[in-house]
Amino acid sequence: MKNYLVLILLMCASACSNGGSVESDAYRQKMVENMKAASLWLIEEGVSTFSMKGKEGLHRKLVDQWGVQLWVDPWVETSRYHARFGIKARGIHYEILNLYRQEISGDLYEFWVVKVSGKDWSGESYRSEFFLTKTDGVCGHREIIKSSDQFSDSYQIEGEKFELPVDDLEFLYDLQAWLFPQNYSGSELKNKKVVMDDDGHMELIDNPK
Numbered sequence: 001m002k003n004y005l006v007l008i009l010l011m012c013a014s015a016c017s018n019g020g021s022v023e024s025d026a027y028r029q030k031m032v033e034n035m036k037a038a039s040l041w042l043i044e045e046g047v048s049t050f051s052m053k054g055k056e057g058l059h060r061k062l063v064d065q066w067g068v069q070l071w072v073d074p075w076v077e078t079s080r081y082h083a084r085f086g087i088k089a090r091g092i093h094y095e096i097l098n099l100y101r102q103e104i105s106g107d108l109y110e111f112w113v114v115k116v117s118g119k120d121w122s123g124e125s126y127r128s129e130f131f132l133t134k135t136d137g138v139c140g141h142r143e144i145i146k147s148s149d150q151f152s153d154s155y156q157i158e159g160e161k162f163e164l165p166v167d168d169l170e171f172l173y174d175l176q177a178w179l180f181p182q183n184y185s186g187s188e189l190k191n192k193k194v195v196m197d198d199d200g201h202m203e204l205i206d207n208p209k
Contacts, residue, residue: 028123029033030163031090034066035124038112039094042085043131044142046096050076051139077138080170082110091119099174104160108135110142111164113175128183130176132162151177151184169202178207 030100032066041061049057055074064067071093072086077137093116112131118124132146132155146155159179165171166189173196177189193207 002165022124028090028121031067031092032123034068035089035092035094035116037067037085038062038068038087039096040088042096042142042145043098043112043114046085047083047098050074050139058188076080081174083112091122092124093117097174099171100164102162104157104162106136108138109133109145109157109162110135110156111162113177115180125181128180130183132200149183151175151187151189153187169204171200172204 009101042058046058049061055070058074059070066089068087068089070086071085071088075081075084075140077083081097082101083096083098085096087094087096095115097107097115098110098112102109110133112133114129114131116127116129118122118126127149128151130148130151131144133142134145135142153164153166172189172192173194174184175189177184177187178191178193181190194202195203195205196202
């Protein structure tokens, strides 16, 4: 009996010293959830926080609340994006893009895409999520009014059509639908690919299966 207890203690000590599987799985899941929460916060509050507190304000919130870091400088109201944020933690990367805006009945409606990638051991996989937000000002709080893991090229809002520019090569290049075909199951975009040459010229080609 004594030898059996010693064996159990040695096994427990070994598991703890190697970051036992239960603890490791719990931490991995926690970071997956933290990244999701941080991305939602950036969609809702990222632009307003950046406008008031700059990059440091974003950094402090992300690190202090979720243990998440910026991996690229934020882009807000640039010639390319309404907003772009990149965050990372424990082998997981999120790219969060505000790609399109339309004014309807005095409010601004925006289309966001979140592209997720992760190492094999991270607990995440390649996927995209899509969000429609509403705000009363460019630098204001965003309200998420629709979210989905399936792409839609238009939405009905207050009797008006919010239609995405799916013929715009720059828009398609940023979506990268060919990398996330499971999130475009109802769209032909998954069968197309946009390539860019060294001079920045874009071309739409058939995506090889």
